[in-house]
Amino acid sequence: EVQLVESGGGLVQPGGSLRLSCAASGFTFSSYWMSWVRQAPGKGLEWVANIKQDGSEKYYVDSVKGRFTISRDNAKNSLYLQMNSLRAEDTAVYYCASWTEGWFDPWGQGTLVTVSS
Amino acid sequence: EIVMTQSPATLSVSPGERATLSCRASQSVSSNLAWYQQKPGQAPRLLIYGASTRATGIPARFSGSGSGTEFTLTISSLQSEDFAVYYCQQYNNWPPLFTFGPGTKVDIK
Numbered sequence: 001e002v003q004l005v006e007s008g009g010g011l012v013q014p015g016g017s018l019r020l021s022c023a024a025s026g027f028t029f030s031s032y033w034m035s036w037v038r039q040a041p042g043k044g045l046e047w048v049a050n051i052k053q054d055g056s057e058k059y060y061v062d063s064v065k066g067r068f069t070i071s072r073d074n075a076k077n078s079l080y081l082q083m084n085s086l087r088a089e090d091t092a093v094y095y096c097a098s099w100t101e102g103w104f105d106p107w108g109q110g111t112l113v114t115v116s117s
Numbered sequence: 118e119i120v121m122t123q124s125p126a127t128l129s130v131s132p133g134e135r136a137t138l139s140c141r142a143s144q145s146v147s148s149n150l151a152w153y154q155q156k157p158g159q160a161p162r163l164l165i166y167g168a169s170t171r172a173t174g175i176p177a178r179f180s181g182s183g184s185g186t187e188f189t190l191t192i193s194s195l196q197s198e199d200f201a202v203y204y205c206q207q208y209n210n211w212p213p214l215f216t217f218g219p220g221t222k223v224d225i226k
Contacts, residue, residue, distance in 0.1 A: 033213070044217060045153075045155075045161065045204055050213050059212050103163055109160055
């Protein structure tokens with residue numbers, strides 16, 4: 001069964017840091033681009049970051065550039081998102097998802113990040 | 118940045134009726150458009166990719182059409198499980214800086 005499982009979410013103060021993880025199973029993780037997509041409470045979906053199969057290319061939405069870093073460990077079938085200088089507007093459910101040609105499938109179940117004092 | 122818009126924001130439909138959802142791109146995305154369904158408390162689910170190709174396991178009552186800047190998702194006969202929020206997403210540009218539409222909520226009339 002193809003599965004993506006996120007972890008690492010929680011409550012963090014503004015200006016703080018958090019590292020999200022996504023464990024993949026049931027498919028050849030190293031063959032896929034991976035992404036983080038987030039959804040603020042009651043809002044729509046926002047693509048956050050992409051990483052190429054070998055980690056050599058990374059892309060970010062403008063609002064997180066310089067603060068978030070996407071990475072992966074193909075030996076561990078894992079995707080990560082290091083989030084620094086967190087702001088209230090980063091509060092969201094963060095989903096990991098895989099893609100090859102641009103559409104996201106599958107998705108994980110998401111992990112909630114709350115930035116609040 | 119390619120901006121995606123969707124209309125209407127909310128669509129009230131009776132079970133068994135047809136639903137037509139629209140998605141528009143600020144510039145041509147060719148056929149590089151996907152549709153997702155999201156139910157409360159769940160992750161999005163891929164419905165359509167390449168503007169018109171149903172994903173694995175998606176019922177035939179879901180169909181997608183369009184190219185360029187104008188796209189449509191049609192649900193031919195709404196079932197109770199189809200009441201949800203639907204998002205379009207473009208994946209046309211390179212580097213891959215993807216954008217989603219704001220969503221259309223389909224609720225029970």
